[in-house]
Every structure is written in structure tokens, then in C-alpha cells.
Amino acid sequence: MSGRWMRGGVKDPRLGALLLAGLVLLSAPAAVALPKYRTEAARMLGHDKDDPLWELTRKVMPCTTCHTQPQGGKGWNAFGQSLQAEFRAQPKANFRVVLGSVLAKNADADADNYSDALEFFARTLPGDPKSKPEKPVPELQQAFEQAGGMKQYTPKP
DSSP: OOSTTEETTEEOHHHHHHHHHHHHHHHHHHHHOOOHHHHHHHHHTTTTSSOTTHHHHOOSSOGGGTBSSTTOSSOBOHHHHHHHHHHHHSTTOOHHHHHHHHHHTTOOTTOSSSOHHHHHHHTOOTTOTTOOOSSOHHHHHHHHHHTTGGGGGSOOO
């Protein structure tokens, strides 16, 4: 065999590794790009502030924030359904306004006794009743209010 994969008559594994690394790097932005809604929500809720690599780690705003499946797609959990209902109620509103409206209702989509806003503040999933904050509601509510309460989740123009 001759050509690119050969060096001095012997296959050079470094060239193959370089080619593979180049392909991975070129495809990385598309593979790790978060959907627009998740990116907007993470920024609006301040979830992007603690981790400079938040868009790459996938720990911030997982698909199961709104979906029933870890990869997203069809199937909405209770919180995702509340967003859908608000989009129907405000068809011309952008996502930040819709999310702000849902959170301002102080609802508890997954019926776990923590409001959706408190769950976002505690970084738990508002659509999953098994995902609950560790602190009791009064303690978490106090911390939430000290941090700015609902004002911190009000969409900025």
C-alpha cells in the first residue's frame, strides 16, 4: 500500500489518529451545540454562571427539564407541557417571555411541593417529581428571595 497512510513503506498510525482528531474537532461544534431554548433558558436562569464550559458539559438544562426522554424529542413532562400551554396562550411571545410567565405563576408542575421557580433555583428538574431540592421549602424560599426572587428570572429585553 502506498500513499497518505504510509511512511517509509510502513503504515503510520499517527496520520490516521491525526485525521480522526481533525474530524472530531470539526464536528464538535455541531455535536455539542445546545438547542436554542435550552441555551436561552440556561442564561435567563443564571445556570451558565458557575461553569465556563456549561455548553459542553451537558449538566446545565438537560433535555429532561422539559422532555420525558434524556435525548429530548417527542414526549413532554409536566413542566414541558406547561411551557407548551403558555406558548399557545401567547403565540407571538418569545421563549424568555413564555418561560418567565410560566415561572411567575408559582406553579408546581411535577407536584413535588416545590414550585418550578424554586426547582430551577435549586438546579433540580421541575418536571420530574423524583428530582427535588435537598433543602426544605421554607429554607429554599428564603434563599431564593435573598437572591432576588422572581426578579432574577424576569426576562431582559
